[in-house]
Amino acid sequence: MSKPTTRIWLIRHGETEWSKSGRHTGSTDIALTEQGRKQASALAPFLATQTFDVVLTSPMQRAIDTCELAGLGDQAVIEPQLHEWNYGIYEGLTTADIRAEAPDWSVWSSPVPEGENAAQIGARAQALIDRLLSGGASNIALFSHAHFLRTLAAVWTTGKPSLGAHLMLDTATVSVLGFEREVRAIVKWNIQQ
Template identity: 30%
Template sequence: MKRLLLVRHGESEWNATRRLQGQADISLSETGRQQATALAETVRSLRPDRTVASDLRRAGETATLLGYPEAEPMPALREIDVGAWTGVEIADLIAGQGEAYRSWRAGSFTPPSGESWDQFKSRTSGAVFDASAGAERLLVVCHGGVIRALLEAFIGLPPARIIPVGPASVTILAAKSDGRDDMRLELFNYSPLGPVLDAPD
């Protein structure tokens, strides 16, 4: 059985204040470091045979705390570029541009100077599919948006139907072959610290 082990990074300093990060290179908060450390034993028990990570700091820090400092950094696994919304507080977006924000979350709106959902989905799914070649258990340390994009690309679950995955949580996709067409959702949004149901984007 081939598996994709998808881990969202721990809480970042901007997650803590509910600011959209996009591709801003923000570090983990102290809480985020604790979350990643708590997940390490779970990830080790899954025995990944290859590890890749977004090249943004919060993902690399998470991979190291999980016990995989050798994770291959991949720019193609960066979070979606939110353009002019970078650094904006989510509450302000909801108050001032609520419909646009909801449409963005559903994958149907692109912020000014940002990346479209289709471009993002193609970028991230292509990178993961290529990285999975020859690996039975690929660990991907990345971002919440990346995981939502992979869920749509590989199992047809649209972003409008997915809650943001929690910080330092693991989601698993499993397949019986090397293709994209028979992947199934095996685990979603698991954290040993308990579920986070209101995780920020």
């Protein structure tokens, strides 16, 4: 059973060349840019004010490096469920590139051939939330990716991944999920250091 004191900290990885240009980056392991490394390091003083019971990171190097530069690498455990969406045939393309062939395409509501759709990502997010809440930890840090973290927040608050379309998330930002009394809520969103 979840405790109203549970806080889940969502930390998006720092800038990469592909995130900078808006390319969908799921399974391609892109390194942080120099700016991304600076962004990740800037998170360290802020995160040092917290004591985390659990620190989990996506298996992608950009998330692992962000976690390490943010000062939590020694606590981190790789969590495969935190990987970004599988964008299938759209890997490496921008939304504009995709819409040249599929007008009005949206990752939130359109098919992703050979990849994952919003419902599948929502189910993955829900399974992770259920596991985290059953583990008894009060303060949890998750290092992951924009679309997955937006989905996780959407599922946390409404149970519906589609809300993620309305939650912008910049690189190297911190967001916090928690409770308003017994109701799941977004406590902080898209904080930059």
